[in-house]
Amino acid sequence: MKELISLFTSAIVFGSVILFGATGEILTEKSGNLNLGVPGIMYLGGIAGLVSAFFYEASAAHPVPFVAVLISLLCAFAAAALGGLIFSFLTISLRANQNVTGLTLTIFGSGVANFFGGSLNKLAGGVGQISVSVASSGYRAVTPLSKMGPVGELLFSYGFLAYLAVIVAIAVQLFLNRSRAGLNLRAVGENPGTADAAGIDVTKNKYLATCIGAGISGLGGLYYVMDYTKGTWANDGTIEGLGWLAVALVIFATWRSVNAIWGAYLFGLLFWVYLYIPGLARSTIELFKMLPYLVTIAVLIIVSLRNRKENQPPASLGLAYFREER
């Protein structure tokens, strides 16, 4: 029982990281922009949160957790959105190839983050490991409800970002399907020519969706740094792996952020399940870690076979738009 609960809680923690990444990417892709820079953007969000919290804690005599959280949250969102802005400018204004730009952004983001992360570790001196304990404690603060036995542990033992991830996912779903602005945004991703003819500003919609989407994705990196690794940094490339899982999750969720919620937790379960299967060798552990990707491939096959239009990616995903001139 105890083991099962700890499996579920670690699945939810894991899932929350990629849920942010996937929700942001869903918003972006609904505008027709395929941003493969998600891993890089999550890196940017993570390092910006860490750096800002580090300098706040270093400069303030008595750092307050709430302020540390607020500063790092805003910085993470802004840095990630800036990554989205780079992508937007290159692909929307300059019409660069989206795949190439996205992959470049991934390399750029991880390079920047690991450079500054490594430098911070050096700056921190001592054991060579920085720790933003005040900010991290703010992120990991839980309510007394978490003490209520197994149920409390299962439902209430997480930092606030885990709940925010679910709220954002639901909000994105509602925005896309229930609001006029969401309808217009989806039209841009499906058929920009039609949207343009209907008087919708295609460029503005793509920019906003991509930057805000990137900001949301970046919070995944922040959650990883502040909660998952408790305010420390390691140049081990884990965020990149999580970023690609987030991209896979977008496909798994068939571009619906509500599906991404349970999809994220399922990915988390599949990822950690090896810990609870006795007698695994090191090599077989890696096989189990492949499960989320295998499930994504299975979903792709099933979705392609069923061929329902609603489950397909936005029709103009990955394509630059320019008005037809004669």
Add this chain to the structure above:
Amino acid sequence: METVAAVQMKNVTKRFGTVIANNQVNLELDRGEILSLLGENGSGKTTLMNMLAGIYYPDGGEIFVNGKEVSIRSPKDAYELGIGMIHQHFKLVDVFTAAENIVLGLKEAGRLDRKVIAARVREISSRYGFDIDPNQKVYDMTVSQKQTVEIVKVLYRGADILILDEPTAVLTPQETDKLFAVMRNMRDDGKALVIITHKLHEVMDVSDRVAVLRKGEYIGDVETRDTNPQKLTDMMVGHSVTLNIARPKMEKLTERIEVQHLTVKDPEGVNRLTDVSFTAYGGEILGVAGISGSGQKQLLEAIAGLQTPEAGSHILYKDSDGREHELIGRNPLDISRMGVALSFVPEDRLGMGLVGNMDLTDNMLLRSYLNGRGAFADRKAPKKLAEQVVKELEVVTPGVTTPVRKLSGGNVQKVLVGREIAMNPSVLMSAYAVRGLDINTSYTIYNLMTEQKMRGVAVIYVGEDLDVLLELCDRILVLCGGQVSGLVDGRTATKDGIGLMMTQLHGKEGKQ
């Protein structure tokens, strides 16, 4: 009270580069009438209406709406003036419902309440007799239903001037009747309607007045009840113009391609060609006339092996020894090796004939890449060929290493035809070879065709300018709605006669 015309266009001119699409056109449209805008392909009908819809902006002239001079710079401006255009290619989002498409982009107050929108859509539908389910997804709809959504979308935005661009091209006769009934309802409601068409029977059937355009010029307008199809054809095609294209008659003709009962369906299962039979001879130019989309593309592609004809179709190729080969079922490479060359597909010049980003030599190599030995392609021969084509056809290019996309249309055309001719074809097919070319380059192309004919090649020339077809071709095959409506001698045929065949099938009105 003096009635003010809904729309008045005065001396409107539109140019695309050096081509004049509309020259000093005057047009008037009143409320409570259906005006047919009649003309051949490329006569500037759609361009003229696009200027009302805000797609293009006129280079000269004035437009008045309800008596006031206006400047329409975008589709949004047009909507605000109450002008709505239903384009040939629908602008709809497939995964949205009818209602969602209808309200797309509207800045209405309040939240997106699908029930309220559906109710309003139903209200408009019942007023004019549309048949529409607001909650149906567009991808589940027939073409006719999609068109209905487009019309309702325009009405929902409060348009009272409606322009329909060839609305019947994609409809069955029954659907057409339904559309016309709705159009009459809208007219009786006081709306002004324009229907762009080149089908005479529809003009006679639905419109109150007809305005005719020819080659961008406004010819005139007549009350429908005062005219008949013959008079309209005369207005539409005009008198023959003499072009002085050389047309030597060859004594010896050899059978090359025999097409028998060719039927081709498109992916939607609609017949694009129905039971087409004809023979093409070496030593003659066989012209193919028809309104665009009458099956010309499918015909050429079927011969080149790019289409899958229905069972019962035969395309026989007769080689120089008199042996017959069935072309259906062979792959395009085999067919081109037998000497059947498909050249010039200018709507898609760069798409199917040449690769834009590759230079002249590499484009020549596309035909000969299998000739080299081993894994390496032979680059010397194609380079020589490229240089030869540039020299002989006077291609204007900085050199043979220039990417083809940087060349002008005429030069691209020359490169393509030069390469195809260098293959020593026995059948040379071309579609709209001179579209967008200036007059001198056009003559160069005509002469190349004629040269090939004199060498005994069977030339199949799909064209759109009847004057050219009448002077260049030995025989002309007329297509109407994917069927052969006539096969006439190019030396004796008249422009009127071909014009009528293009719109009517064997004396009857064609479906297309």
